[in-house]
Amino acid sequence: MAPSTRSVNFIRQIIDHDLETGMHRQIVTRFPPEPNGYLHIGHAKSIWLNFGIKDDYGGQCMLRFDDTNPEKENQEYLDAIEEDVRWLGYAWTRITHASDYFDQFHDYAVNLIEQGLAYVDSQTPDQIRSNRGTLSEPGTDSPYRNRSTRENRKLFHDMKAGKFPDGTHVLRARIDMSAANLNLRDPVLYRIRHHEHPRTGNRWCIYPMYDFAHGQADAIEGVTHSLCTMEFEDHRALYDWFIEHLPVPSRPRQIEFSRLNLNHTVMSKRMLTLLIEQEYVSGWDDPRLPTLAGLRRRGYPPESIRNFIGAVGITRKNNLIDVGLLENCVRETLDPVAPRTMAVLDPLKVVIENYPEGQFETLEVPNHPGNPDMGTRKITLGREVYIERDDYMDDPPKKYFRLGPDREVRLRYAFIIRCTGIVRDASGRVQELRCRYDPDTRGGNAPSGRKVRGIIHWVSVQHCINAEARLYDRLFSSPDPLSGDRVFTESINPASLESRHQCKLEPGLGQPAADTRYQFERKGYFYPDRDSRPGHPVFNRIVTLRDTWARISRQRIT
Ligand code: ATP
Ligand code: MG
Numbered sequence: 001m002a003p004s005t006r007s008v009n010f011i012r013q014i015i016d017h018d019l020e021t022g023m024h025r026q027i028v029t030r031f032p033p034e035p036n037g038y039l040h041i042g043h044a045k046s047i048w049l050n051f052g053i054k055d056d057y058g059g060q061c062m063l064r065f066d067d068t069n070p071e072k073e074n075q076e077y078l079d080a081i082e083e084d085v086r087w088l089g090y091a092w093t094r095i096t097h098a099s100d101y102f103d104q105f106h107d108y109a110v111n112l113i114e115q116g117l118a119y120v121d122s123q124t125p126d127q128i129r130s131n132r133g134t135l136s137e138p139g140t141d142s143p144y145r146n147r148s149t150r151e152n153r154k155l156f157h158d159m160k161a162g163k164f165p166d167g168t169h170v171l172r173a174r175i176d177m178s179a180a181n182l183n184l185r186d187p188v189l190y191r192i193r194h195h196e197h198p199r200t201g202n203r204w205c206i207y208p209m210y211d212f213a214h215g216q217a218d219a220i221e222g223v224t225h226s227l228c229t230m231e232f233e234d235h236r237a238l239y240d241w242f243i244e245h246l247p248v249p250s251r252p253r254q255i256e257f258s259r260l261n262l263n264h265t266v267m268s269k270r271m272l273t274l275l276i277e278q279e280y281v282s283g284w285d286d287p288r289l290p291t292l293a294g295l296r297r298r299g300y301p302p303e304s305i306r307n308f309i310g311a312v313g314i315t316r317k318n319n320l321i322d323v324g325l326l327e328n329c330v331r332e333t334l335d336p337v338a339p340r341t342m343a344v345l346d347p348l349k350v351v352i353e354n355y356p357e358g359q360f361e362t363l364e365v366p367n368h369p370g371n372p373d374m375g376t377r378k379i380t381l382g383r384e385v386y387i388e389r390d391d392y393m394d395d396p397p398k399k400y401f402r403l404g405p406d407r408e409v410r411l412r413y414a415f416i417i418r419c420t421g422i423v424r425d426a427s428g429r430v431q432e433l434r435c436r437y438d439p440d441t442r443g444g445n446a447p448s449g450r451k452v453r454g455i456i457h458w459v460s461v462q463h464c465i466n467a468e469a470r471l472y473d474r475l476f477s478s479p480d481p482l483s484g485d486r487v488f489t490e491s492i493n494p495a496s497l498e499s500r501h502q503c504k505l506e507p508g509l510g511q512p513a514a515d516t517r518y519q520f521e522r523k524g525y526f527y528p529d530r531d532s533r534p535g536h537p538v539f540n541r542i543v544t545l546r547d548t549w550a551r552i553s554r555q556r557i558t
Contacts, residue, residue: 005052008314011255024224027059035065036072037269038284038291039084045260048309049227051090062221063092067099068213070197084292088302098213099199101220105208108216108246109171109189113152117245119145120155121172132185138178139185159192162205166192183238187211215239219248226252229259258318264474265290266481287540288475288496299517299527299542304333327543334517334525339367342457343520344504345469347386350433355383365413381414384461386504391456401454409454416441416452457521464504467537471498
């Protein structure tokens with residue numbers, strides 16, 4: 001089921017080589033989220049790659065929670081991450097946690113102390129930071145760097161026993177304070193945090209740093225290829241140093257690839273948390289967010305996300321991907337399978353004056369004009385219909401082929417109507433159109449019948465149901481909201497959500513089929529929202545039928 005990772009050449013070449021030379025018999029990967037937020041579409045890239053490699057090579061892939069930061073982590077995030085990975089269509093070999101190995105990490109730390117390769121530093125966090133040096137200047141040795149093994153052993157033991165408050169001591173690796181790679185300048189391995197952990201409770205008051213835990217967890221799990229994003233390239237030397245100096249059961253090989261960045265949105269969990277806390281959006285599953293929960297609620301099918309990642313590919317080059325590409329993947333996924341229906345989002349009533357009152361006709365129409373296998377449905381037409389308000393103009397320009405005074409248009413699947421009268425309210429706004437229909441034009445633009453350029457969708461006033469539609473647009477007007485010196489929330493698109501409460505739908509949509517995305521003809525793809533109540537359906541617009549942003553930017557260019 002998972003799309004093949006065939007296109008990921010630079011990683012597969014390494015794996016193929018490692019298999020051919022007998023270095024590994026089975027490939028083991030892992031996806032290691034930190035449970036401090038929900039997953040976003042950037043994570044989908046890592047999931048696609050790690051689980052895809054597992055599926056393609058018949059290997060194993062762990063879902064490993066990197067839970068070394070108890071302050072920021074909670075059970076809600078752990079549950080949400082599992083759900084999102086499953087929803088994307090992947091199955092893990094095992095769920096593991098960095099915290100499963102806290103005892104082992106502790107033993108590794110003691111091992112380094114015994115070898116004289118780690119020491120307890122009692123400088124303040126500020127002193128540690130300022131003594132670290134810069135890219136151009138070496139760091140300065142801590143005055144505690146030469147503590148005896150005995151003293152280090154004792155202090156580390158007391159740290160673990162809870163004898164010191166937070167921030168008073170840390171355990172550091174003893175590598176080289178003048179290393180060109182800053183990550184090798186005696187990195188911190190353990191810090192004191194008197195904080196309950198979601199899994200280990202109050203057992204620990206010292207927690208390993210991510211950098212100390214990550215590579216060792218890989219080694220413990222027998223991960224053969226540790227696939228991670230480019231920002232860890234500079235950390236590889238440190239991970240290798242640990243592996244070299246510790247009695248770990250295996251030697252993972254780290255390979256980096258570039259992160260996925262999308263325009264018109266933000267991806268980092270810190271920014272997403274801020275948008276949620278400051279109520280710019282309604283929560284982690286707000287359909288405007290690039291979170292998997294948000295995309296799922298909005299109606300993105302999981303295969304559209306997998307297809308998108310496959311289309312973007314895995315490289316080592318950092319770039320900003322146009323969200324238009326994602327939207328196109330959704331259209332391509334949905335076009336062949338989404339049942340069609342007519343829905344009027346901004347209704348304008350039309351009275352067909354020469355159509356007898358109280359009389360109705362039933363039309364049998366295809367659910368998908370391109371796919372007869374999807375069957376037909378019956379819709380009803382009578383004297384009164386709703387059409388889209390913008391399918392009428394008082395003073396239409398030349399290329400406008402819809403309704404205007406004394407103009408003709410075809411009602412989809414039915415006949416041609418001509419606008420013969422306009423009813424306005426006191427302010428002059430059009431309230432209702434009066435039309436006449438031509439009975440000889442039933443059955444489409446048949447060669448025998450008359451042809452018109454415009455065909456519009458409609459619903460019967462007497463048969464339609466009322467619904468709410470939520471029309472989403474990009475959350476940020478700026479393609480790169482974090483660039484420049486404005487606060488990023490200033491470029492939030494004020495039109496990112498438009499709720500229409502008076503939409504008119506075909507009656508069948510009162511009980512939409514489970515897990516079905518519909519195409520509202522001419523309007524886009526829609527998916528029922530979980531806010532729907534009996535008698536009050538709510539539909540999210542997943543995506544419009546065309547990329548309106550592409551048109552806007554073209555207009556700007558020309
Ligand atoms: P964020 O900065 O969004 O919080 P993170 O890297 O801190 O992301 P983690 O939970 O630590 O998030 O990430 C889990 C895995 O997903 C890591 O291996 C990380 O490299 C990968 N990952 C995170 N963001 C992206 C992205 N935008 N593109 C590709 N992979 C990503
Ligand atoms: Mg992180």
